[in-house]
Amino acid sequence: MNFTEFPLNNNVAEAINDLGYTIATPIQEKAIPVLIDGKDLVGCAQTGTGKTAAFAIPIINHIHRIVGSGKKRKQIRTIVLAPTRELAIQIAENFEALSKYTQIKTYVIYGGVNMQPQINALKEGVDVLVATPGRFLDLYKQNFIKTDAMHQLVIDEADLMLDMGFINDVRKIIKLTPENRQTLMFSATMPMGVRELADEFLSNAIYVAVNDSASTAQNISQKVYLVEKEDKKKLLKHVIENLQLKNVLLFTRTKQGADNVVEFLQKEGYKADAIHGDKSQSTRLKILDDFKNKQIDILVATDVASRGIDIQQLPFVINYDIPNIPEIYVHRIGRTGRAGETGLALSFVGRDEKTYWQEIEKLIRLQVKTVKDNPYPWREPNPNAKKDFRTKKTGVNTTTTKKKNTSNSKSRKSDTSKKNKKRWY
Template identity: 50%
Template sequence: MTFKDLHLNAKILKAVAEQNYTTPTPIQQATIPLVLDGIDVIGCAQTGTGKTAAFALPILDRIFSQTDANKKEKKIKALVVSPTRELAIQIEENFKQYSTYTNLRTTSVYGGMSMEPQIDQLTKGVDVLIATPGRLLDLHKRDILNLDYIQILVLDEADMMLDMGFIDDVKKIARLCPQQKQTLLFSATMPPKIESLANELLTEPEKVSVSAISSAAKTVSQELYMVPKPKKIELCLHLLRNDLRGNIIIFRRTKFGVDKLETTLLKNNYKVDTIHGDKTQAARTKALNKFKNNDVNILIATDVAARGIDVPDLDIVINFDLPNIPESYVHRIGRTGRAGKEGRALAFCSADEKPYLKDIQQLLGKLIPVEENHPYPLDPAAKPEVHKKQGSKHKKGRKSQASKAKKKRWY
C-alpha cells in the first residue's frame, strides 16, 4: 500500500512525499480511512509507530476540503490535546510539514511560556490547535479561545495524561467542545481508567491496535548491567570511554540526579545538556535543539522527555535509574530504533531496583540479557542500601555537658 491508495488530497501527498514517506505504517493504514469517514477511533500504539501522521493527515485532508477563503475568519476545527509541551511542539511541527502546500494554519499553546505570543497567534485565526490541558483551559476561561466549531478532538498519549493527573481536565475540555464531533483517543497502554474514559467520550468507536501493548521495538537490542548504586556513575563513564558512540539519551528518575550526572560528565569533557521539569520551556527547547543539531551528543533527562520527542538517528538510550512504572521503560527505549533503524538500550540495575526490574521484565514478557563483562558487578547477595537516620547519642530531653557549659544563666 502507498499513501496514494489512502485517497488523500494531492497537496498533502506532495508534502508527505517530501518527508520521504512512501509506505504507510500499520497504524496509518488502519486509522486514516476511519478518520476520513468520520468514525471515532481508539488507537492503541506505542511511540515511534507513526501515530501522529495517522491522525494529522486525515484531519488536514478533511479541513482542507472545506477551508474558508477569508483567513481572518478562520475557526479552530481540530483540537489535539497533548500531555507535555515537548509533545505539543513535536505535533505542531508535523502538522506544519504535512500542510506546507495548503493554506491551513496550525499553532500550539502550552504553559511555561508567555501567553501573549500565543494569544497573538490565536487572534490571527487558526484551523488546528495543539494544546496542553492547563493552558487550554486558562485561555478558554479568559474568553480567548472559542471551541464551538471543533469538528475533531484528538486525545494523544491518554495514559500519560492519566499518570499526570489530567483526566478531569480532559473531560472538561471534551464537554466544552460541541456534542456532535469526532473523537480520536490514542494511548500506548490501555489501563481500565483509559477504557472507561474512552467509553465515556467516544461514540461507537473502532479500535485500532498495532503491535503488542507495551512491547519494545524489535530493532532495539537491550542490555542489563547489574551494578551497585554508588558505582553507577563510574560504570557510565567506563562505557562512554570504551564502548558507546553516537547520540545518547540518559534517563534519571529525579531532577537532582540529572544535574549531578551532568556536572560529572561536563568535568570529564563530554558535550552534554539536560531536560527536566524545573527548566523553563525556552531552556528545554534550546537543549533539545542543541541535541538534534549535534552541538551536544548526550542529553540527560527525566521522564518528561520520554514520550513524543522524535530525535532522528538516536543511537543509544541508557536507563541510569530504572523507572518505577514499567511502561515508562518501554517509552524510554522507544526513543531509539525508530522507523526500522537499529538501536541500543542499556539499563543499570542496583539491588534496590530489582523489584522494578521484575515488573519491567514481566511487562516485556521476557528477560533482558545480562551483560556481565564490566568492572563494577553487583554481588548477587547484595541487599538494598538502607539509610538509617542517625539519632542523637544523648537521652531525649537532656542537654549535653557542652551545651550546659555554654549557657549563661540569668540566675
C-alpha cells in the first residue's frame, strides 16, 4: 500500500516523502488506518519492521490538526513509554523527522542524567513526550508533568518492559492518564503478562500481528559453529580474520561478558567497544555514534542495550552467547538484513548451550547449517576413559571389600573359638 493512499495531512505526507518512504510496511499498512480511526491497538511486530512510524505517523497527523500553526499553548498530548534510553531517543528522533513541517514539539526524558534541562523543557511546553518509566514517575511526582490534555498513550516494547520489571511502573502511569485516552501497545512477542495488561487497560482493542516471532527474514543467511566454551574467543578471532568481518554487532548474555570480549578484541588489535547498562548515557551514545560512523568495527551489546540500536545497513550479527529465550534469537538477527539488504548471522553454540539452540531451531522451524570448516569444534569425550575409571574403582573397592570380609570372617571364627574354650573350662 502506498503512503499516498492514507488520509494524511499534506505537511505529514511531505515529511514522509522526504524520508524516502513510499510503500508502507505490513505493520504500517495494518496499524495506521486503525489509529487514524482513533481505536485502541495492540501490535505485534519484530524490530526493524517500521513500527515506530506505524504509530508516529497517525499521532502526528492527529496532533497537527489540533496544534495547527503552533499558536496554541504547548501541552502534553501524547506520551510514549520506552524501556531503554537508547530506544527512547530513537523514537523521539523518528517523531522529529516525521513532524518537521509541523509545529509539533517532541522531547525525550530518561534517567541517569541531570533532571534540570528536562524540567526546563517541560516548563516551556511539549506536545509529544517520550520517556522511560522511572524518570516519568520521578518528574510527575514533582508536578512537572501534566496529563490533563493527553490523548494518546503508547507503550512500546511491552515484552521488554515485562522482562525488565517495568510493568508495575507502567500500570501506575496508565492510572495517571485520562480514561478517554487512545492506548497503543506494541511488542515483539506477546507473553501472558502483556496480554493481561492489554485486557486490563485497553478498550475494544484491535489486534494486529505481522512477521510472527518464529519467522526469520529470508535474506539473512544463518550459520552455526559448535564450539567449546573456552574456545569461543579463539574462534571469534578466526572468524573475523577469515571472513574479514567489519561492522559487526556481537551479542553477549551479560554485561561482564561484553566487557571481557571487548578486552580480548582490543588486545588483538581490533577496534571494539561495548554498550550496556553500567555505562553512562553519554558514553553509550558516543560509542553508538562511533559504530554508525565506522570508527568502531565490532560493537558488543547485551540484549537490553541493543533495543535502541537502529542501523539500516548492518551486514553481520554474531551470537557469541546463545540466548535462553528462543524469541530473542529472532530479534537479534533481525538487526541485519534490513531495507532489502542481505545479512549474515553467526552463532557460537557451546556444549552447555545445546538445549537453548535446539529450542531456537524448533521455534524458527529450520535446521541452521553447521560450519564444518571449524578449527575449534566440540571435543568428543573419550568413552573408554570413563569406563576404565569405573572398572578400576570397582575393582579396588571389590578387592578391599573382600579383604575386609575375609579379615572379619577370621576374626569372628577366632572369637567364637575363644568363647567356646572358655565355656569348657
